[in-house]
Amino acid sequence: MMNTDVNPVLVDFKPIQVSKPVSQRFALELSAFGLARGYCKVHGIESKEGKRQALADMRSRFAKYAVSSEQIRQRQLVFFPKVTDIRISDGDVVLAEPRHEHLRLFAGPDDTKGADLNTRHLSYERIVNDCVTDMYCDTMIGPDDLIHVTSSGYLAPSPVERVVAHKEWFDTAVTHCYHKHCYGAFPAIKMAHGFLSSSLTGATPPKRRIDIVHTELLSGHHNIEDSGIENIIAMTLFADGFIRYSACSEDYAREHGLRGLRILALNEQLLPDAADAITMMPTDHQFQVTLSVMVPVVIKRHVYAFATDLMRRIGMDFERDKESMMFAIHPGGPKIVEHVQNELRLREDQVSFSKSVFHENGNMSSATIPHIMKAILEEKAIRPGTRVLCLGFGPGLTVSGLILEKV
Numbered sequence: 001m002m003n004t005d006v007n008p009v010l011v012d013f014k015p016i017q018v019s020k021p022v023s024q025r026f027a028l029e030l031s032a033f034g035l036a037r038g039y040c041k042v043h044g045i046e047s048k049e050g051k052r053q054a055l056a057d058m059r060s061r062f063a064k065y066a067v068s069s070e071q072i073r074q075r076q077l078v079f080f081p082k083v084t085d086i087r088i089s090d091g092d093v094v095l096a097e098p099r100h101e102h103l104r105l106f107a108g109p110d111d112t113k114g115a116d117l118n119t120r121h122l123s124y125e126r127i128v129n130d131c132v133t134d135m136y137c138d139t140m141i142g143p144d145d146l147i148h149v150t151s152s153g154y155l156a157p158s159p160v161e162r163v164v165a166h167k168e169w170f171d172t173a174v175t176h177c178y179h180k181h182c183y184g185a186f187p188a189i190k191m192a193h194g195f196l197s198s199s200l201t202g203a204t205p206p207k208r209r210i211d212i213v214h215t216e217l218l219s220g221h222h223n224i225e226d227s228g229i230e231n232i233i234a235m236t237l238f239a240d241g242f243i244r245y246s247a248c249s250e251d252y253a254r255e256h257g258l259r260g261l262r263i264l265a266l267n268e269q270l271l272p273d274a275a276d277a278i279t280m281m282p283t284d285h286q287f288q289v290t291l292s293v294m295v296p297v298v299i300k301r302h303v304y305a306f307a308t309d310l311m312r313r314i315g316m317d318f319e320r321d322k323e324s325m326m327f328a329i330h331p332g333g334p335k336i337v338e339h340v341q342n343e344l345r346l347r348e349d350q351v352s353f354s355k356s357v358f359h360e361n362g363n364m365s366s367a368t369i370p371h372i373m374k375a376i377l378e379e380k381a382i383r384p385g386t387r388v389l390c391l392g393f394g395p396g397l398t399v400s401g402l403i404l405e406k407v
Contacts, residue, residue, distance in 0.1 A: 009248060022076075042112070128150075144205075144209055149180070153217060158174070179280065185214070219238075234289045243370045260407055262405040269398070278394060306401060326376055329372075389401065389402075
């Protein structure tokens with residue numbers, strides 16, 4: 001069992017909204033139109049009748065495979081037209097020019113491939129640099145370490161490093177936790193725990209605060225030439241998400257009047273025979289995400305054993321102790337939370353925050369679990385001492401877990 005006197009706590013969750021969320025109903029309609037246009041371009045369809053039929057077929061596919069507006073109400077999509085940016089001309093949708101050049105992913109209505117990966121990264125740099133600057137606009141003293149988590153933009157120096165250098169935080173070291181996708185918060189928190197713990201042994205100078213920053217700009221990787229089922233799911237599921245929070249000593253949290261979630265246990269496993277269930281690969285124009293229909297099946301097969309083992313590590317018995325716990329389950333898709341809930345036999349209120357964050361934001365990749373943690377931390381009805389089991393899933397197929405305690 002871990003010594004809770006030295007266990008770090010997670011505090012001060014601060015999300016940033018870069019753009020106004022887009023309603024899922026509008027996003028579905030415009031995405032179906034975009035994919036229909038891409039289908040016509042790839043297959044050489046130029047007649048009005050052919051284009052109308054392609055759009056009708058695409059709407060039918062969306063009705064069958066897309067994540068519906070009942071499942072997700074809205075999503076933050078930085079690279080996506082707003083309602084005010086479109087008009088109908090001769091039965092066709094015409095988009096306004098982007099308000100800023102760095103928001104331009106497509107050269108014009110006939111461009112269905114969009115900007116190459118290099119150009120998309122330059123846009124990512126501009127947007128994320130402004131976002132991280134906003135995150136720290138009122139912060140004078142830098143953290144001892146800063147961990148940057150993302151699956152959507154890789155640059156050296158990263159926007160986080162640029163902000164740290166600009167603020168002249170000479171004693172702040174930056175570490176990157178990249179390409180973990182939906183479970184990225186878990187290894188980042190594990191890193192922060194290790195940084196704080198190593199300083200207690202004298203291996204490094206004393207550390208009191210480690211910041212973790214998530215910048216997920218998944219709307220910068222839409223592919224409108226792929227009308228396959230997996231791309232339709234990904235295009236209507238993922239959203240942009242930006243949030244920062246800190247791991248610190250309990251003394252630091254108390255001094256600054258911060259409520260927190262104490263870290264009690266961490267674990268991560270690669271599941272057998274599931275390496276291709278979730279993949280993410282760089283292509284010429286975007287990072288291509290694939291999600292197998294087997295993902296919920298694989299998770300359901302292994303989640304009970306993983307959860308019981310994680311709780312056993314700190315002297316807890318799953319069946320005995322689960323009734324008093326909350327669960328932060330990464331909503332990788334509309335059915336993931338429901339599958340885990342059923343497999344672990346959990347009450348609706350125990351997973352309500354996982355479902356509500358998904359409904360209001362979509363899947364923000366690595367930024368999703370921190371948003372769920374924030375909601376649990378701020379809910380006054382959840383009393384101090386309540387333990388929270390967090391579960392995340394990602395490429396590999398990897399399952400990660402945390403046990404936290406509200407303090």
